[in-house]
Amino acid sequence: MATDPHRSVTGRAVHVEGLTRSFDGRAVIDDLRLDIACGEFVALMGRSGSGKSTLLRILAGLDRDVHGTALVPRRRAVGFRAPRLAPWKKVWRNVLTGLPGRPERALAERVLHEVGLGHRVDAWPSALSGGEAQGVSLARALLREPDLLLLDEPFGALDALTRATDRRPAGGDLWRRRGCAVLLVTADVETALLLADRVLVMDGGRIVHEQPVALGRPRDTADPRFAALRSRLRERLGAGPAAEAA
Incomplete structure (x- = not known):
């Protein structure tokens, strides 16, 4: 099956089927199947090299x-571990980098406020x-x-997402108000459970x-139900494929 990473499937932001990626003859992605619904927040965990x-x-x-097949929306954005900010541009200009036309500063101010950085609009990246x-x-x-x-x-972006979750009513999270799906790779169990609808x-x-x-949202790490999920997930993360199959 041909891979097309530029199409989406109705009702699903991501549809992956039979996906395989090999390096030097070793399958790093092995016949993978995955669906992520529109607007769903999914956290992806696993050991190094998984x-x-x-x-x-x-x-x-x-x-x-x-x-294999990997269908995703055309409009997607990526946040990697390295923030990749232009040091010669102030924070608000970095936020607007790459947008077409002449976007207004107010757009950057609004989204910076949403992630808790409204006070850093005029800062230089070196000061962050x-x-x-x-x-x-x-x-x-x-x-x-x-x-x-x-x-x-x-990690810093996760802090911003968690703060946004904690201070807003259920259904008011950043990604939910925008209606976007999120796939988050994280090694932190609590962050995954605080933010995600589903943890893989x-x-x-x-x-x-x-x-x-x-x-429900916002979530409380002291909630016994949260603690039970945390313990269950930590156990799963410590188990190998054989234990999972059992």
């Missing part, structure tokens, strides 16, 4: 040497902390109004566990 970041790069259109720089990168991605937001362990665990290039998070 294929998480490779999958994200494929969905971002940065790796096309694959077999690592977390603030990644928050700016997140703001830049959100301003593109993506239908799919791909995040690869952006990868091992050996496949999805070996799926954990729905049927909790």
Whole structure:
């Protein structure tokens, strides 16, 4: 089946079927199947080398040497670990970089305020902390109004997302108000459970566990239901493929 990373399927932001990616004869992504609904927040976890970041790069259109099908929206934005800010531009100009026409400063101010960085609008990138720089990168991605937001362990950006979740009523999260789907690669169990509708665990290039998070928002880490999900997920992350199959 040919891979086309530029189409979407009605009702689904992501549709992956039979996806395989190999390096030097070793399958890093192995006959993978995955669907992400429009507006759904999915957290992807797994040990180093399990294929998480490779999958994200494929969905971002940065790796096309694959077999199988990967259908995604044309409008998608990526937040990687490195924020990649232009040091000669102030924060608000970095947020607007790449937008067509002559976008107004007010657009940058609005989205920076949403991620908790309204006070850094006129700062230079050199004056930002690592977390603030990644928050700016997140703001830049959100301003593109993506239908799919791909995040690869952006720790500072995760802080911004978690703050937004904690301070807003249920249904008012940044990505929900924009209606975009999110695929987040993270190693942090609590962050995954605070933000995601569903947590997936990868091992050996496949999805070996799926954990729905049927909790209201905002979520409380002291909630016994949250604690139970956290313990269950940590156990799954410590299990290998054989244990999962059992």
